[in-house]
Amino acid sequence: STGSHQLHSHLLEKAGIINKTKVADHGKKIRKNWTQSWTVLHGGVLTFHKDPKFAPAGNMNKASQIVPEYTVDLRGASVSWAPKDKSSKRNVLELKTRQGCEYLVQYDTDSIISDWFKVIHDTIYQLDKD
Ligand code: I3S
Numbered sequence: 001s002t003g004s005h006q007l008h009s010h011l012l013e014k015a016g017i018i019n020k021t022k023v024a025d026h027g028k029k030i031r032k033n034w035t036q037s038w039t040v041l042h043g044g045v046l047t048f049h050k051d052p053k054f055a056p057a058g059n060m061n062k063a064s065q066i067v068p069e070y071t072v073d074l075r076g077a078s079v080s081w082a083p084k085d086k087s088s089k090r091n092v093l094e095l096k097t098r099q100g101c102e103y104l105v106q107y108d109t110d111s112i113i114s115d116w117f118k119v120i121h122d123t124i125y126q127l128d129k130d
């Protein structure tokens with residue numbers, strides 16, 4: 001059988017902590033709420049997890065702190081460096097999905113945000129060729 005490992009074997013994977021905010025939901029502008037996020041790229045899907053600081057108290061093991069907040073299908077998405085008017089922060093990426101959802105992704109360290117830009121950009125390109 002063709003398992004998910006085989007299906008996604010050409011796609012890049014990455015995980016780390018970055019700052020993110022959603023700014024549009026299906027074409028409707030929404031209020032920014034910047035939070036740090038454990039972020040995972042796997043199988044062409046980018047998943048932003050909830051900030052464990054805001055996880056419910058009680059039964060706090062490490063695994064229960066990893067709760068998805070947004071899952072972003074990168075197929076048909078676009079990523080670019082955000083125009084200066086989108087944020088006062090440095091090193092901001094703008095990620096737009098085919099479904100009209102928009103996210104800003106940011107990290108002060110140049111190398112960290114550049115690596116995310118490259119991996120997201122290359123994944124979108126790979127998905128486009130499928
Ligand atoms: O694009 P905006 O509206 O200037 O974004 C800022 C606001 O969301 C602000 O919160 P308030 O909703 O309390 O105004 C945030 O604290 C800022 O971080 C947002 O701007 P930056 O430039 O950081 O993306």
